[in-house]
Amino acid sequence: MKLSCDEVLAARLLGGADAMVAAHVATCPRCAAAMDGLAAVRAALADAPVPTPPPGLSARVHHAAAPLLAANARRATHRLVGRALAAALLVLPVVVLVDLRVVQAVYAALITILPAALGAYVVASWAVTLTALLALTYAAIPIVAERQATALARTIHV
Numbered sequence: 275m276k277l278s279c280d281e282v283l284a285a286r287l288l289g290g291a292d293a294m295v296a297a298h299v300a301t302c303p304r305c306a307a308a309m310d311g312l313a314a315v316r317a318a319l320a321d322a323p324v325p326t327p328p329p330g331l332s333a334r335v336h337h338a339a340a341p342l343l344a345a346n347a348r349r350a351t352h353r354l355v356g357r358a359l360a361a362a363l364l365v366l367p368v369v370v371l372v373d374l375r376v377v378q379a380v381y382a383a384l385i386t387i388l389p390a391a392l393g394a395y396v397v398a399s400w401a402v403t404l405t406a407l408l409a410l411t412y413a414a415i416p417i418v419a420e421r422q423a424t425a426l427a428r429t430i431h432v
């Protein structure tokens with residue numbers, strides 16, 4: 275990565291000079307000429323008293339940033355919920371296919387010992403129960419994902 279003169283001067287001013295900065299200064303006459311002035315500015319800044327922040331500044335900044343932080347948290351939550359639903363929907367065809375195969379196998383086994391109508395009733399009831407459980411499971415995914423995102427955001431911001 276090649277540094278611009280402004281990046282080099284900023285790095286020198288802030289004390290973040292490294293080998294790349296030194297190499298740039300060695301080859302750039304503009305930056306080399308600015309080094310003495312930069313050292314003087316840096317010394318003056320180091321000698322200047324550090325002002326104390328006014329009382330309540332932190333609370334006011336937190337209050338002003340609260341809407342932005344909340345919007346960011348909502349956006350992160352929506353993203354997490356979307357990813358969780360996408361992952362769950364990805365496996366849904368396999369789950370439905372396996373359930374269908376199991377229902378067919380159970381029906382085939384039942385009609386060997388029960389009348390076909392009774393076997394169909396038992397298997398249909400079981401299939402309805404499976405469908406309801408699957409629907410409840412998928413309906414819970416956004417709720418669980420949102421709770422997880424909220425807990426994650428609380429962990430990050432504490």
Ligand SMILES: [Zn+2]
Binds near residue numbers: 279304305
């Ligand atoms: Zn330069």
